[in-house]
Amino acid sequence: MRRVVGRQRASALRVHQGRLPTVDAEAVNLGHLLGAGRRGHRGAWEQEQQCPEEAAHPFRGLREGGSFVNPQHTSGTVTYSKERARLAQRVAENVPGCDPRILEAIAAVPRHEFLPQAEWDAAYDDRALPIGEGQTISQPSMIAIMLQALQCPAGGRALEVGAGCGYAAALLAALAREVHAVEIRPALAERARATLARLGIDNVTIHVRDGSGGLPEHAPYDAVLVSAAPRSVPPALAEQLAVGGRLAVPVGDDWSQRLLVAERPATGELEWRESVPCMFVPLVVE
Template identity: 45%
Template structure:
């Protein structure tokens, strides 16, 4: 730490400015999404050994063998989800809580499901500290969604499934959007946007990604 706090704050401000520039240069152009990502400090969600890399555009390890996604992918997924201010959003895979926190500024309510109890506890404490009161965290098997709160205007999945999970498709409103990475866990995955219409589902491939696999059941601990 510098002996001159103003130097540290200037350096941090510059890193955050570069962070936003990097997002724009990687295709995150929606002003609402950029504003939400500017409001939510990724540094709050990266602790310990990797905290000095909080503003790098890279995924980083967190507890329970999970990762915090790279910011440009969070931005692109949020942009593809296109949440509206009155929407109710379901997130599968709370992880660090960063994606849910970004979404909280863009919609009415976020329900986020996590299978690892330590991550649920940490995320709840962090949301409370940041006064993000429109996020509800549930310890549950995300592959089944959250049927008691369905249907949802938007669903975002932050772990890769072999196919868009049927229970999640069923919990999506007509006119709703789901964004999900699809593919084998040890191979290339594709980010898919699913639009539910009156007659079925439309699938759009967005880009190649790499996520941890969507696993059934609750995690240990």
């Protein structure tokens, strides 16, 4: 029997239009949010990197081998190449210091391919959109913030929980050698598989299961991206991090969520920090 952690809000379809809000000074009770009882957080880890003035350069495939995204492999003859470039530029403006690899991926991956055709006109707006079954494709700027926080190494192994239509997994595939993406809804998982295959993205494997338990058979992971919001951090996801690995997870209820980021040091407990406010659909568990 499946249950939803929290309830879906209609406003989830219009998350953070335009610029993302900055984190306010009010601290979040991390002890309440971290279901495993872990404590502490530290300042921002991300190194400042210079964003390119133009993010429209062609995608050149993955570092260290892997798949190659050919944005011409799209439905019919519609590629939206200019729209993809403009979206990457908008993300660069909204996420200062964004890794150029992330911007290249956004400029290369055809977001409309992951959406119902009725949503194609809005595909390159920087906002969340419905994908069916009460779920959404996340706002590109929010995905970029999460990927930036993860700092996944080019030869790394990554896990996504709540893959939905597969768009975030496609972006993650441009950063990691191997991506495992978990989706609890079989219909969405099959659509994601078909879209990734059509685009030639061959380093993503979609698994149909409850993602709150992670995917221990392929652990440890250098990066864990959670694309739906639990009320507290599932312990298994933190436990499956490799040394030096990072976890990015939106945590909270259907009215208030924050993005939390964790890193596993060589010794000691996970180190946590709080990032931006956000709003994701709730994580569904069995």
